[in-house]
Amino acid sequence: RRRICGGATIRRDEETGEIYIARVIHGGLADRSGLLHPGDLLVEVNGSPVVGLEPEQVIQILINSQGTILFKVIPNSTHSSSSSQKLVYMKAMVDYCPLQDSSIPCPNAGMAFSRGDLLEVVDQSDGQWWQARKLPRVTSCAGLIPSASMLKSKQREQWWCQPLQVHTCIRPCEDSSLLSLLTDLSVCVSAMSTPYEEVALYQRPPQENHRLIILVGATGVGVNELRKRLIKLNPSTFQGPVPHTTRRIRAEEQTGREYHFVTKELFEYMVCNHRFVEYGEYKGHLYGTSTDAINDVLRRGRMCIIDVEPHSIQPLRTGKLKPYVIFIKAPSPDRLRQTRRDARIITNYTINRAFTEDDFVELEEASRLMETKYKQFFDSVLVNDDLQDACMQLCSIIQQAQDEPQWIPVSWSRRDE
Ligand SMILES: Nc1ncnc2c1ncn2[C@@H]1O[C@H](COP(=O)(O)OP(=O)(O)OP(=O)(O)O)[C@@H](O)[C@H]1O
DSSP, X not given: OEEEETTEEEEEOTTTOOEEEEEEOTTSHHHHHTOOOTTOEEEEETTEEOTTOOHHHHHHHHHXXXXXXXXXXXXXXXXXXXXXXXXXXXXXXXXXXXXXXXXXXXXXXXXXXXXXXXXXXXXXXXXXXXXXXXXXXXXXXXXXXXXHHHHHHHXXXXXXXXXXXXXXXXXXXXXXXXXXXXXXXXXXXXHHHOSEEEEEEEOOOTTSOOOOEEEEEOTTSSHXXXXXHHHHHOTTTEEOOOOEEOSOOOTTOXXXXXXXXXXXXXXXXXXXXXXXXXXXXXXXXXXXXXXXXXXXXXXXTOEEEEEOOGXXXXXXXXXXXXXXXXXXXXXXHHHXXXXXXXXXXXXXXXXXXXXXXXHHHHHHHHHXXXXXXXXXXXXXXXXXXXXXXXXXXXXXXXXXXXXXXXXXXXXXXXXXX
């Protein structure tokens, strides 16, 4: 059994009754003193022998002590300096709460985190429990988090033991298409196999292609409007990929400019070969955005801006595209009503009308759900309040994404990716 005391956890050897320092919490009191190390045998606390005591009794001695606390320890001769450990950075792809985890040796020393949090892992010497701090750093003291393998087995356990959880996990929030359902399932499965994603700071070398910029947001929040405005603002820098379509070419159009006009057979062939990021049907014709069209824009040295459904982000997360994902978030309900007075809801076939009260409620809810569900994939969140402001903020976020160091998965930098 283990308990925490002054930034260290202790454990009792059940055979001998001896009390040992189990781990020293990085940045805590004991760590800063430099005097206690994992494996040290605790002999006395303030002159009282502790051998044979329960860890709780040792804690009680500490609680009752006033002023200086005196430990008598026999140092662990084999301990290796923890300061020599390399810092590793991880993005959490799952949520974790130590207070709901019965297996944690010491819940008080645990650190809660949620999907998308950036963790600085300071100690991986234990195969089961690591020590980490959240970034940006608010405290110098680290907390216990389950190791990747530990978290994987916890996730697997939850998956198999709680069928209801699986159901919740895969329930799509904004549309119920089979594709969305399957992609949600794949997001869950991938979070189970990679609960932490190792990340590193990446600065795009000037000669390398720009990072793909992905905009996502709930229907009607203004993703398309922002994308269009951005491209209009600086068409020589920002560009959208040229989509493919099976509809007939019109007199004023040119293939490869407005669209790549292709036959239905070729389109279907491309679908089968996974060449589309997204595709769909409109008035009996097929339309789609291909990865080749994205690469065309990037190869020409431009910044490619696309807007996709959130379930299309995962397949785009590759070392070649190094996508930077910006979530376009709905503003507060009041601001939504004030700013969208002249806005129009336009959907595929027949609808082109002003926003109603129900639309505002739905939009706000959809935006909130989307953020909760996919936040681990977002690099930045932009509130689309005043349109001009949002457009300017978007420009500056994109500039930073391209020119300043950003956290990306380390796997994206590997040559074999
Ligand atoms: N910040 C804003 N202030 C006022 N009106 C806005 C703002 N952002 C977008 N709009 C307007 O809201 C309406 C919906 O925007 P838009 O078509 O870009 O939504 P969308 O998120 O792309 O939706 P969809 O996914 O259905 O295409 C448009 O009339 C657009 O001009």
